[in-house]
Amino acid sequence: MRILVVNAGSSSLKLRLLGTDDEVLRSADTTPEDLDDVLAAWPSPDAVGHRVVHGGTEFTEPVVVDARVRDALGELTELAPLHQPKSLAGLDAVSRLLPDVPAVACFDTAFHTTLPPEAATYAIPREWRERYAIRRYGFHGLSHAYCSARVGTVLGRTDARVVTCHLGAGASLAAVVGGRSVDTTMGFTPLEGLVMATRSGTVDPGLVLWLAERMPAAEIAEALEKHSGLSALAGTPDLREVRVAAEGGDPDAVLALDVYVHRIAGGIAAMAASAGGLDALAFTGGVGENSALIRSRTAERLAFLGVAVSDERNNNGDEDITADGCEIRTLVVAAREDLEIARGTRTALLTGSR
Secondary structure, eight states, X not given: OOEEEEEEOSSOEEEEEEOTTSOEEEEEEXXXXXXXXHHHTSOOOSEEEEEESOOTTTOOSOEEOOHHHHHHHHHGGGGOTTTHHHHHHHHHHHHHHOTTSOEEEEETTGGGGGOOHXXXXXXXXXXXXXXXXXXXXXXXXXXXXXXXXXXXXHHTOSSOEEEEEEESSSEXXXXXXXXXXXXXXXXXXXXXXXXXXXXXXXXXXXXXXXXXXXXXXXXXXXXXXXXXXHHHHHSOSOHHHHHHHHHTTOHHHHHHHHHHHHHHHHHHHHHHHHHTSOSEEEEEHHHHHHOHHHHHHHHHHTGGGTOOBOTTTOOSSSEEOBOTTOSSEEEEOOOOHHHHHHHHHHHHHHHXXX
8 A cells, every 4th residue: 555645844745655565655845836746746645644733632543534524623723723724734735636545644642642641631720621621732743653663673672661852843752651652741732841943842831921911922922932942042943053153162052052951851851750760762853863962962961860872873863872781772763754654544544543
């Protein structure tokens, strides 16, 4: 079965066509305007798997998209107004061109629906939680799911306690025990948690309330989402540029790296506590895969947990970078959300999940 995997961004569509054995047949970044030409030149898929950011409390596994599901996904836009419309626009665009090919929605939130109540619940009035479906949803679930499964394969274990680190423009951690997410750093929105490229990560809610008395809410939201994080600290959202500037002695860049690593290391320690211990630590995503500096500095901060990486093996790509003699394994895992989406698509079609 050939699966077309669709990952919709703000202005582009990332497409990948996978064969029966998950081999990559075609890959492209395109625009909705050029989508027809791209697909016309590719072999026809047997099914389409879409990355959808939010599944709410209803969609806890991949689901075949029909009219009811499409309407329900649209109603979830209120929970993810910045991300859900992009996912749905991609779904609609591809469905118009391939109306007879079954489409499956695979959700970034679904992996975290296994969070125990103590990890998922905010200590806010019950009325708010029930009326507005407020809970910690978590995101990047497709990446965390693939990464943790890959670690399990490398370790040859199904019961491993793993902390997965998805570090990219967006960033989050997850505590995974036996393949199930038990904690994560993102919450009701993808703004919570780690310092990111342009997102602030967690800030004191009292600070937001204080700012709300002094400026419009929309201005605060714009700043926290698009003008904070590394961009606010170092003047650029690109970690590679931050590193170069830090090596040149720029104090803002030095501070940015220190804050970035401080938040990651503290988050990993918290995730290990939620997991009841740590068997493996895995780095994935653009930064996680490509920054030996971030991996080594994070490991140094986690030496008290028994984490250590080898300077010689701390390379990019799928690698075991554990230092000799260290029981806790540290791995670099190439992000393959497309494989997780393809797996979910095949499962949904076999089970008829709707």
